[in-house]
Amino acid sequence: MRILLVDDNNTNLKLLTKLVKKLDNCEAVPFSTPEAVLSALPELDFDIAIIDYQMPVYNGVELFTEIVRFEKYANVPVVFVTADKDMTTRMAALNAGAIDFLTKPVNPVEFQARVQNIVSLTVARRQLSDQAEWLRREVDKAVGELRLREQEIIHRLTLAAEYKDPETARHTLRVASYSEAIARELGLSDQECTDIRLAAPMHDIGKVAMPDKVLLKQGRLTEAEYRQMQAHAQIGSDILSRSHSSLLQLASEIAASHHERWDGQGYPNRLSGDTIPISGRIVCIADNFDALTTERPYKSAWSYDKTVEHILGRAGTQFDPACVAAFERALPTIREIMETDRREQAQEAALRAAALDVGKIAIAR
Numbered sequence: 372m373r374i375l376l377v378d379d380n381n382t383n384l385k386l387l388t389k390l391v392k393k394l395d396n397c398e399a400v401p402f403s404t405p406e407a408v409l410s411a412l413p414e415l416d417f418d419i420a421i422i423d424y425q426m427p428v429y430n431g432v433e434l435f436t437e438i439v440r441f442e443k444y445a446n447v448p449v450v451f452v453t454a455d456k457d458m459t460t461r462m463a464a465l466n467a468g469a470i471d472f473l474t475k476p477v478n479p480v481e482f483q484a485r486v487q488n489i490v491s492l493t494v495a496r497r498q499l500s501d502q503a504e505w506l507r508r509e510v511d512k513a514v515g516e517l518r519l520r521e522q523e524i525i526h527r528l529t530l531a532a533e534y535k536d537p538e539t540a541r542h543t544l545r546v547a548s549y550s551e552a553i554a555r556e557l558g559l560s561d562q563e564c565t566d567i568r569l570a571a572p573m574h575d576i577g578k579v580a581m582p583d584k585v586l587l588k589q590g591r592l593t594e595a596e597y598r599q600m601q602a603h604a605q606i607g608s609d610i611l612s613r614s615h616s617s618l619l620q621l622a623s624e625i626a627a628s629h630h631e632r633w634d635g636q637g638y639p640n641r642l643s644g645d646t647i648p649i650s651g652r653i654v655c656i657a658d659n660f661d662a663l664t665t666e667r668p669y670k671s672a673w674s675y676d677k678t679v680e681h682i683l684g685r686a687g688t689q690f691d692p693a694c695v696a697a698f699e700r701a702l703p704t705i706r707e708i709m710e711t712d713r714r715e716q717a718q719e720a721a722l723r724a725a726a727l728d729v730g731k732i733a734i735a736r
């Protein structure tokens with residue numbers, strides 16, 4: 372433990388230095404002027420300060436006020452040494468943050484007992500703050516692991532859905548990225564944007580309950596099939612609901628609300644306006660954008676421009692106008708996500724074709 376000693380009286384300083392050296396594991400850092408302390412302060416290293424109250428130029432309190440300006444000394448314990456028994460002096464020192472006083476002339480036995488107490492207190496305080504820091508790190512680690520596990524559950528559920536409908540894989544990931552881009556433009560917090568990206572891939576998880584003849588039908592659905600298909604929103608929400616995971620709760624909310632419409636004409640609950648959760652209002656636009664710009668069994672892919680125009684034209688009817696405005700601001704990002712995905716798909720197709728050619732050559736030989 373390093374103890375700063377400041378006293379303009381050399382005899383006193385020598386005495387204090389000698390007394391500190393007698394304490395267990397303590398080292399004295401002596402200074403005879405406050406000015407010398409101040410100029411050495413950035414490089415100084417000490418745990419406790421014992422400062423003479425009456426000194427020329429700077430008194431003890433003024434010096435201490437300067438010391439605690441440095442962040443690393445903000446909580447350093449200080450003891451003032453004073454010959455002054457006057458209450459006003461003592462109050463000024465206490466107000467400045469003194470934890471104890473020593474009266475001049477210093478009594479060696481009293482000095483050692485008091486300083487030893489402060490040393491023990493400082494050690495205990497440091498152990499406590501080390502422990503708090505360790506605990507904080509452990510909690511952060513545990514929360515991080517929990518989130519990774521939540522993300523893995525989501526990923527595996529999404530994988531399960533892909534077995535049912537191969538279109539789902541890329542669709543869900545694109546919708547997740549588009550949703551995050553819209554959420555950012557809406558000014559949601561970092562955490563909320565990330566959560567929406569992680570939860571959005573499960574918006575169509577309820578499709579696992581759809582019969583193949585409806586889900587995989589080539590061509591338009593009949594009215595009855597369309598109604599049957601609508602059930603995926605509620606089923607998806609039910610699959611994910613009542614979880615303790617906040618991410619799965621959000622995913623359940625998105626599954627339930629991504630087909631609601633701003634004007635109340637959507638499903639499953641015909642919610643309208645602000646009663647539709649913001650996550651659902653965002654994913655609704657992302658989902659529509661993706662459905663329109665990609666080919667489906669019942670329609671060819673729309674162009675980017677036609678799709679954008681369609682969505683902007685439905686602000687206030689199908690979509691939340693604020694989310695549409697955020698979508699419009701996010702368009703450069705959204706276009707980039709769409710084009711990157713198309714490039715990746717083309718590369719994958721080329722690789723598959725090349726692998727097929729290699730196979731044909733091997734068979735021909």
Ligand SMILES: [Fe+2]
Nearest residue numbers: 574575629630
């Ligand atoms: Fe859906």
Ligand SMILES: [Fe+2]
Nearest residue numbers: 542574575658
């Ligand atoms: Fe979807």
